[in-house]
Amino acid sequence: MTALLEPYSGVEPDAAWRDEVRRLVDQRDAVLLAHNYQLPAIQDIADVTGDSLALSRIAAESDKSTIVFCGVHFMAETAKILSPDKTVLIPDARAGCSLADSITGADLRAWKAEHPGAVVVSYVNTTAEVKAETDICCTSSNAVDVVASIPEDREVLFCPDQFLGAHVKRITGRRNMHIWAGECHVHAGINGAELAERAAANPDADLFVHPECGCATSALYLAGEGIVPSDKVKILSTGDMVTQARSTRATSVLVATEVGMLHQLRKAAPEIDFQAVNDRASCKYMKMITPAALLRSLRLVKDEVHVDAQTAERARASVRRMIEVGKPGGGE
């Protein structure tokens, strides 16, 4: 899924493009959804921009027959799992995710065989096949609550993100929790040294950190050591970052996640100076959803996302359990 090919190109996001996209969205009886990490032009043309779980819920509640999901493949799959009767399109099915690809269904089955009786908790950045092998999915907002809801004598297998897993293990103090060594290449590239340097240079700034970041541990450490005041470090999902941006009193904020997030934050609170901790943290898969790809998708009704009925039913059960525990927030 993540073999990288050239994105569709050659279309400018001008007024004619915007008119044509909106005309085709109406013609297809579609709702157009964009993830927070999409290109600004895609975010701005969408009916709704948000985090992965919020978008999947909107998709399920929509009265439109078609969902055009501008994000990566596992997100469109989650929308299909929750809306099996709707047509779900992703403008470029090659838009994968290095984190979701770090564990396959076969990997998880083998891991479960080594730990019979363990409860499997998977972050939402996983394929439908992995979700089908999972007991409870989680988001970054409710991962701690999900693990805490499992009886203490049961082993826990947590996948695929090692940084989120380390964060949960530290907070819950759980010893019988095994963590899969997966990571997102973008978030892993945001490291603690960089964060410490930026925090020292901007002592008044709040720090918004996504828990998949390699620096999430460092951010908590810096707070614990009093190097940055603990009330300045906020570990947040992308949706919660937008909510927090509207209520913070800070005049500047350092943001540790994919750089596409800055567009929504600046729109939500234009008076705040938002800066990326690492301005090279751009997800090449998210950026495969180009203006040309979106136009092609709407014109040709491509690329349609399919999940077989049995896999979807099992995956839906683990996603539903996630929604029942704590406040699921929005995932990535």
Ligand code: SF4
């Ligand atoms: S930023 Fe990382 S976790 Fe998110 S879609 Fe891209 S590769 Fe996957």
